[in-house]
Amino acid sequence: METIEKGVVRRMYELINLGRVDDLDEICSPDLKGHAGAGADLSELKSSLNGFREPFPDLTADVRHLVQEDDVISTWVTYTATHERDFAGVPASGRRVKFAAWDLVRVREGRIVEITQYCDLFTIMSQIGALPTSAPA
Amino acid sequence: MGEDQLAAGTSALVSGDWAAAREAFAASWAAAASAAALDGLGQALWWLDEPSAALETRSRAFALFRRDGADRSAAAVALWLAREYRNLLGRHAMAEGWLARSRSLLEDLEDPGSLPGWLLVAESEAVDLGSDGERFSHSLTIARRHRDTDLEIVALARRGAWRIARGAVSEGTSDLHEAMAAATAGEGRNVQYVGEALCTLLEVAGWLGDPGLVEEWAQLLVDFRAAYAFGPLIPFENTSAADLISAFCTSCCGGIYLVTGRLDAAEEQLVRGVHRMTTSGLRPRCLHPVAQLGELRVLQGRLEEAEATLTGFEQDRECAVAVASLDLSRGRPSHAVEVLTSTLMTLQDAAVLAFPLQVQLVDAALAAQNVELARTMVAAIAATAAVTGTTLHRAQVSQAQGRLAFVDGDPRSETLLHSAARDFAEAGAPLQAARTRVALARVVVGRDRGLAVTEARSALNAFERMGAAADADRTAAFLRDLGDRARTTARTVDVLSGREQQVLALLAQGFTNAEIAERLVISVKTAGHHVSNILLKLGLRSRTEAAAFALLRLPRHEAGPSHQPTTRRGSE
Numbered sequence: 001m002e003t004i005e006k007g008v009v010r011r012m013y014e015l016i017n018l019g020r021v022d023d024l025d026e027i028c029s030p031d032l033k034g035h036a037g038a039g040a041d042l043s044e045l046k047s048s049l050n051g052f053r054e055p056f057p058d059l060t061a062d063v064r065h066l067v068q069e070d071d072v073i074s075t076w077v078t079y080t081a082t083h084e085r086d087f088a089g090v091p092a093s094g095r096r097v098k099f100a101a102w103d104l105v106r107v108r109e110g111r112i113v114e115i116t117q118y119c120d121l122f123t124i125m126s127q128i129g130a131l132p133t134s135a136p137a
Numbered sequence: 138m139g140e141d142q143l144a145a146g147t148s149a150l151v152s153g154d155w156a157a158a159r160e161a162f163a164a165s166w167a168a169a170a171s172a173a174a175l176d177g178l179g180q181a182l183w184w185l186d187e188p189s190a191a192l193e194t195r196s197r198a199f200a201l202f203r204r205d206g207a208d209r210s211a212a213a214v215a216l217w218l219a220r221e222y223r224n225l226l227g228r229h230a231m232a233e234g235w236l237a238r239s240r241s242l243l244e245d246l247e248d249p250g251s252l253p254g255w256l257l258v259a260e261s262e263a264v265d266l267g268s269d270g271e272r273f274s275h276s277l278t279i280a281r282r283h284r285d286t287d288l289e290i291v292a293l294a295r296r297g298a299w300r301i302a303r304g305a306v307s308e309g310t311s312d313l314h315e316a317m318a319a320a321t322a323g324e325g326r327n328v329q330y331v332g333e334a335l336c337t338l339l340e341v342a343g344w345l346g347d348p349g350l351v352e353e354w355a356q357l358l359v360d361f362r363a364a365y366a367f368g369p370l371i372p373f374e375n376t377s378a379a380d381l382i383s384a385f386c387t388s389c390c391g392g393i394y395l396v397t398g399r400l401d402a403a404e405e406q407l408v409r410g411v412h413r414m415t416t417s418g419l420r421p422r423c424l425h426p427v428a429q430l431g432e433l434r435v436l437q438g439r440l441e442e443a444e445a446t447l448t449g450f451e452q453d454r455e456c457a458v459a460v461a462s463l464d465l466s467r468g469r470p471s472h473a474v475e476v477l478t479s480t481l482m483t484l485q486d487a488a489v490l491a492f493p494l495q496v497q498l499v500d501a502a503l504a505a506q507n508v509e510l511a512r513t514m515v516a517a518i519a520a521t522a523a524v525t526g527t528t529l530h531r532a533q534v535s536q537a538q539g540r541l542a543f544v545d546g547d548p549r550s551e552t553l554l555h556s557a558a559r560d561f562a563e564a565g566a567p568l569q570a571a572r573t574r575v576a577l578a579r580v581v582v583g584r585d586r587g588l589a590v591t592e593a594r595s596a597l598n599a600f601e602r603m604g605a606a607a608d609a610d611r612t613a614a615f616l617r618d619l620g621d622r623a624r625t626t627a628r629t630v631d632v633l634s635g636r637e638q639q640v641l642a643l644l645a646q647g648f649t650n651a652e653i654a655e656r657l658v659i660s661v662k663t664a665g666h667h668v669s670n671i672l673l674k675l676g677l678r679s680r681t682e683a684a685a686f687a688l689l690r691l692p693r694h695e696a697g698p699s700h701q702p703t704t705r706r707g708s709e
Binding site: 035036037039040047048049050051052054055084085086087088089090091092094116117118119121122124125130131 | 594680688689
């Protein structure tokens, strides 16, 4: 069942896919609280997302699961992208990456007020060839 | 007593026990002040790495031989002194004096043996580059007639180098291999000349960029060292040819490391070599440490020091490339052109020696916007490389042709630079390979920005690894112009404070700011502040990227998953 909260979260991934990170203002509370990968507040969330789009300009989120309980939405997302610029000191490899991410989002009154993000960093690093044991991506 | 000691000293010299030889000759000299004892002492001192004392002692021996009427021995000593003053100390006036002395002695000798052959060698060395190769052939004939294998080895080695310098690579190589065959078979009486042959071989290998020329012989020397005493020529612990070459070369200078891109090792050896040269006057035969150190300083971007090192040597033929490098780095390409052009005038018959200067003149001419001069030089080096056929020369020609093609707007530029980079890598010249990659990046940037960034980044990494600071700076600036954040490899966790490193380690384990704060007993705000600082200092965009960075760069015990958080309270 589609809800307002789920719609807000889906809109967030659309904006990410469109590269319109600044437009998150439309759906985020200015007092947003962030945790883990998302950073501590709205501006850190934006710079974190931009920080991914810079090395991986074609970053695309594919929402695999999206479940809700009260005002909390949990998502399972698969991102695909091309490693086109330096990431964490690893020069652009041109390789395609595909990795899983998990977000927990609280939506109140149509706006995101809290967000926690984790992604499968190990897989990213492996796929861009930064880990010694990595198989070709 | 003195006679016994003399015999003991002579046999110690032959077996390469230099310390015993010194002791025996000194004892003999104390018992009876003979010319032979003093002369033996001088030879032992030379091997014991006290060349100044050796030259002085043998000079005194010369006077005693003369007093005794032993003119043939005196002439032999005079010839040795002439060669050492020139080749080891670069003191040409002293060398000329001893040469004249030996010449007049030889004229009066009824049976000079092979000494006229040694005179020919010494005279050829007096002329820059021994411009008359016939003298070597003549002295070789004398050596063979008198069965003087030492002279044969030296004459063959010198003629080989002379031939190769003029582009007669196969004839010259054949001479050098013959010299090494005689030297390593233990035919020579004096091990000094085995060293001379190996030194010449290394010098020539350097011109051609062909280490394969040396390796087999070096291996042979290593294998034979037990049977034949090489003394300080081969430190005993060496077991491989590569060890031997580096031990042998670095005992005089660090030039070999410049080629292989180990600038830190080169610096240490060259600083020592220049110091030795200024304090003892002793200079290595094969390479000029001032020239090499000057070039190294330019590579390191330490231009003031390069200038200071090269001061007083600007007119030295061997320093021309270093002086021109400095000029190019200082933005004085027309002066570089001048230096190289005038030095090349003295090298008109020595194509192989002229080669590195001509290669650099291509760069200088392009920088001075003298495309026609660059074109002439490209043609000249292409002709030489066609004769020598070595990978290094081929790489340098493709590189120069690629640069020129770029200026001409010729699309072959990219292919040429590609193959140059590959050949430089194959020839074991990583610095040149990296420079070629930068040139390639500049060529392709208009068509394929991504490729340009990749090439430039790979070069930047190589420059930073080698310590080639000036090239690294230029490449980083090029990358910045492309909008790429450069200098990634220079980032290390060392720029972080101890506290920041702790925060980074926790962050890398997936802790939130609140969890980090709790762990470190600081406020959440302070934890956030540390995270911001970490990102700023390391030039990272997000904490996820910081975690990725930590995964690669933090020491294992800090980044490892050994301290899993007991609670996950991400959304609290």
